[in-house]
Amino acid sequence: MKLELTRVVQGGYRVGVLREVGRAAHTSMEVPGCLLYTRCGAVPHLTHDTLRTLSPLPPVTQLTLSTVAEHREVLEEYKDGFKKFAGLHDTALYCSLHDPVTPYPAGHITNKTVSVWGSGGRIELTVARFMALQKALRPDLYQSMADGETWQGDATSRKRIRKSVDRTLAHLDECLLIHHQTPELQGAEVLGVVEGGDSLEERVRSAKETAKRPVGGFCLDGFQTGCMERSLRTRLIAAVARELPEDKPRLLQGVGRPDEVVACVEAGVDLFESFFPFQVTERGCALTFDLDLSPDTERAVLELGEEKEETWESEQSGEVLLEDQAQTMTPFEMDLKDTKYRDDLTPLVDGCGCYCCTNHQRAYLHHLLVTNELLAGVLLMLHNTAQYNSFFRALREALANDKLEFFKKRVLSRKRVGHKEAKE
């Protein structure tokens, strides 16, 4: 795996291409970028037919152990790995531990084990079992086993944080040992997990120690939306990033909101999980980015800059409880269950080329949602995934062309949605 950076802003963001993703020698993806979120290998609500209407798709698919751990025996018997099992051709496969969308109970971690929760309940994993699963799944890259529980409690003690860093490093060493002895995993990459809770000292230690190991990249864990103040998170990420080698990718777990994504990219993150469009879909909402970054709009936005200055982030604090943030509707969404869309015969987003917007209207989506029809999830998932991918594409372009400030004003401005509605 090679990370070719074309632009690095000192102490800040990076732009480039990640090539030869694990064993998928022909797969490359641009960074900053997002993976393709799945449950058991399926993008929620979508079949291959509907998924392929989206183009281009993120070239790396995410699978979480919590959705497949209970099928270990099946996969061991199958022998050809998860990609073939799930009919996932033409994609690289990344395997992570927990499903970023489904909360899991704390208090089940021991020195030697972590637990994941599948449909049949808790599955306790030792490193040996964890690695047996990886052997059966044969991902192109995977997250090493980690004790990532520090972000769940209210006041996690310094002692507990230190323990999680120590355990996670020990798990990593064991994983790497087995990894190198497993022929089925040759060529695959292991991502080391950086823990450390809200402690700067432990974060730096975790990063430094992990960077010493022969890992392909890094997972930044314990920064999930809702577990700490944003400013603290970006400070900690920036501190961690300083300790990590420049030529290896950094994947941030549990952060998907567009405004938070931008802040974390600025702190040095390359990769994100893409569960956010799914969360938006599940609350019956549609993403409505305005990604027109042409010079004309740039002039207009910069001229109007004074009154549109206020970004959502600056006003957010105090409005929504920290722990509720992941569930709360963001300013980048429209709530299609709202009766004002009942008679609205326009597409969700003008100019959006997704299957939903080229074929259907807001009133139809409203109807599907109020009648609880399954197609609502399908169409919204298509639209939200398309919008999210476009968001990342536009972000990369803005970073490459030194237009991040304009991008932030244009795309993240909290008043934008209101403006557009008022015009109509």
Next chain:
Amino acid sequence: MPSLKSLSAVSPLTLRLVAECPVSKARACDLALPHCVVPTPVFMPVGTQGTLKGITSDQLEDLGCNICLGNTYHLGMRPGPALIEKASGLHGFMNWRRNLLTDSGGFQMVSLVELSEVTEEGVKFKSPYGGNEILLTPEKSIEIQNSLGSDIMMQLDDVVSSTVTGPRVEEAMRRSVRWLDRCMAANQNPEKQNLFAIIQGGLSLELRKTCLDEMTKRDVPGFAIGGLSGGEEKDDFWKMVSLSTDHLPRHKPRYLMGVGYAVDLVVCVALGCDMFDCVFPTRTARFGSALVPWGSLQVKHKQFAKDFKPIDPDCTCPTCQRHSRAYLHALFKNDTAAMHHVTIHNISYQLTLMRSVRQSIIDGRFPDFVKTFMKKMFPSSDKYPGWAVDALRSVNITLDQH
């Protein structure tokens, strides 16, 4: 889409007989409707609320579906006819380029709403959304269906359960005839929308015959056989179907309402029916039941957890081309996409079955097709349902013993 002008110049329906089975009453036709030609015999999937259970209109089209159903009762309630009309009809609202058939709304009232009262004026019921009293008259039903813009509309009929006996059955049959006249008079778009009559008369040969005599006097573009598939004895069911097809005009389509099990489809094609609908294939899919030539396969059952074959190795549907029983088994524990996979397969199964039936009629080998079909469906001939054996024998198809 053809312009309004060109449509009004021709009838909104023509039926061309492509082939008739020389042995049984089976026939293959081309049913030309405003949005496209429908080769029959045809199974019509049910898209109750303007959507087919998680399947996009493109997916449905790709499966070769030329006509599907919408339910007037549901769509009349939500989102309502005014909005659908504004959205260029149900075709525009759900973005479906091919044909649509809508029911009258009467059946759902009887089956879904407890408080319904039938008078000569219409069906009175309480709205489940708000509780106010609503009267559905034949005129109102057609008005709503005119707004929906379906290619085939159904008359409002007085539906009684097929297990009811006595004078109520005759009353309902006679009222259905009167309501047919009112529906015909109310149709604002006879040049674009076809109105089908529905033969009633319960399980009485006499009442059915009276209804057939009355209704075939009317100049309607097609006929449905109604009031069946509601829990009656199958021995009664097939006799009512066969009596109806004996007396329905040869050059008009015959639609058997609410029938969709594979065996029923094949037998009723032999009895001379052209069109069928049923929620069963899509509903059962959502519970993990996949339709196969040997019956059904319960994907969620443990026995398929390590079964790496597709649902049906001979099936060419997108699901069977890509996924195994084991993967679908695992996916059912995680995501609704599993339901969509089986729904796609089941619709494909129904449509493919009807295409094979049609081809066998055209090739003049329909009786052999029926025999092979039954052999695959049942492990031995003593498992053949008696009614199916009798019904097929009545049209000169004698099943082999095996």
